[in-house]
Amino acid sequence: MCQLLGMNCNVPTDICFSFEGFAARAGLTDHHTDGWGIGFFEDGGCRTFLDSLPASQSPIAALVKQYPIKSRNVIAHIRKATHGHVTLENCHPFVREMWGKYWLFAHNGELNHFHPTLGGRYNPVGDTDSERAFCLILEHLFQSFPQGNPNAEALYRAMAEITRHIATHGIFNFLLSNGQWLFAHCSTKLNYIIREHPFQSAHLVDQDITLDFSQVTTPADRVTVIATTPLTYNESWTMIWPGELLLFQDGIPRKF
Amino acid sequence: MCQLLGMNCNVPTDICFSFEGFAARAGLTDHHTDGWGIGFFEDGGCRTFLDSLPASQSPIAALVKQYPIKSRNVIAHIRKATHGHVTLENCHPFVREMWGKYWLFAHNGELNHFHPTLGGRYNPVGDTDSERAFCLILEHLFQSFPQGNPNAEALYRAMAEITRHIATHGIFNFLLSNGQWLFAHCSTKLNYIIREHPFQSAHLVDQDITLDFSQVTTPADRVTVIATTPLTYNESWTMIWPGELLLFQDGIPRKF
Structure with a gap:
């Protein structure tokens, strides 16, 4: 199994602190050592950093820990291979373009007997169940909205529909973002914390x-961090319920 | 204008030496300071590193110079903005997926009055003429080969056709790769060198x-480097003729 990390904020924020703890789970405090990746949205742009080395040993992960990239939507993943080989093309997050925006996706879990017929518009490059699921989601969204760019509610409903279908195949915790909204779906395990004024200090579990967030924020900031298991000790994380799909916007979870 | 760097080899090879010289042109020996990017194919996988900082100052570029990623197809770009703003989404190389493979593209030049009607399958995210050209190329290839995955000759002919069309709009030097083949088209300026046994030493122009390549290769290796202008002093680079499209495979240029 893998672990997920996501961030959704109302102002561009760096993820260095959370990623420091998260990356430790890839070889130091846990065994998710079969590659890792992180993707940052910056305005319309999206850049990913991927490596098939464990995040705790990767020079690229060392850079990401130290280079404060400011983003409103981030998705990261450390992999413990179940389906698919340990290669670069199987590293999450995966990226595709739809409706002139990039879409970023990472999955934790295992989908069994999952070989959907895809329409040819979005094709997996690697051999993971996860990338197949991502392609199926995009095909479904594309077919659901021929005019493109639905509003949050319409997109949520279409996402909920395809998510329910895919989740019948197994464990389907995922994070997906188009740079504006970040979807989080829990099958088994996913938690989040909303940090906002008055900001407190937090201490990592893994390092x-x-x-002290009050030193690096303004009172108007709102930063939500989503992770497979809580990254900090002294804060109160909220569990996402199994079967629950949340759409985060400006750090606030929504359902329709 | 921008500058291009490409590499196509018969064995996975790192590009650290060439990239060291190339990145110097982004602020030290030349003025291509409006962002940069590099993309590496590794088997089916493709990872890009992008930054809107000048490559000569970017911590990510510093990492790429030192981290020997072994690849058979690499495309890099340093940008001097002409069309489009200096933002991450306008940094080359651009990536899309087609027929279950990643495709990577970078452009040097300027296309005027170039606003093609795209079929909706591949859409630009940023506002450059370059990304529009890339999307049009992919649309053309996709429509030309409904069954997907053409052979080298068929792909070359389709590429030549769409390239001729786009080149009527201005300057269209580009590099494009699907991880197997690397296309290089020259409108105004593009050069390459094939390094093979017996290997010699080379000295960078910009650093x-x-x-001494004989120390880091085997006699069976063949490494072709393509660049807007030669990167080394003491080697004989071959100019690609204006209007010429080459398909590189295993370090060998081909035409059909």
Whole structure:
């Protein structure tokens, strides 16, 4: 199994603190060592950093920990291979373009007997169940909205429909973002925390590091971090219920 | 205007030496300071590193110079903005998926009055003429080969056709790869060198660095480097003729 990390904010924020703890789970405090990746939206742009080395040993992960890229939507993944080989093309997050926007996707879980017929518009490059699921989601959205660019509610309903279908095949925790909204679906395990004014300090579970958020924020900031299991000790994380799909916008979870 | 760097080899090879010289042109020896990017194919996978900082100052470029990623097809770009803003979404190379493979594209030049009608399958995210050209190429290829995955000759002919069309709009030097083949088209300026046994030393034009390739290769290796202008002093680079389209495979240029 893998682990997921996501961030959705109302202002561009760096993820260095959370990623420091998360990356430790790829070889130091846990065993998710079969590659990793992270994707950042910056305005319309999206850049990913991928490596098939464990995140705890990867020079690229070392850079990401230290280089404060400011983003409103981030998705990261550390992999423990179940389906698919340990190669670069199987590293999450996966990226595709739809309606002139990039879409970013990462999955934790395992889908069994899942070989959907795809329409040819979005094709997997690697051999994971996860990339197949991503392609099926995009095909479904594309077919659901021939005019493109639906509003949040319409998109949520279409996402809920295809998610329910795919989730019948197994464990389907995922994060998906188009740079504006970030979807989080829990099959088994996913938690989030909303940090906002008045900001407190937090201490990582996986590293002996504390950060006082009040020193690095303004009162108007709102930053939501989503992770497979809580990344900090002294904060109250909210569990997403199994079967629940949330759409995060400006750091606020919504359902329709 | 921008500058291009490409590599096509018969064995996975790192591009650290060439990229060291190339990145110097982004602020040290030349003025291509409006962002940069590089993309590496590794088997079916493709990873890109993008930054809107000048390559000569970017921490990500510093990593790429030092981290020897082995690849058979690489495309890099340093940007001097003409069309489009200096933002991440306008950084080359651009990536899309077609027929279950990633396709990577970078352009040097300027296309005027170029607003093609696209079929909706591949859409630009940013506002450059370059990304529009890439989307039009993919649309053309997709429509030309409904069954997907044409052979080298058929793909070359379709590429030549769409390239001739786009080149009527202005300057269209480009590099494009699907991880198997690398296309290079020259409108105004593009050069290449084939390095093979017996390997020699080379000295960078833009940095005081010499590398003896015989120390880092085997006699079976063949490495072709393509660049807007030659990167080394003491080697004989071959000019690609204006209007010429080459398909590189295993370090060998082909035409059909």
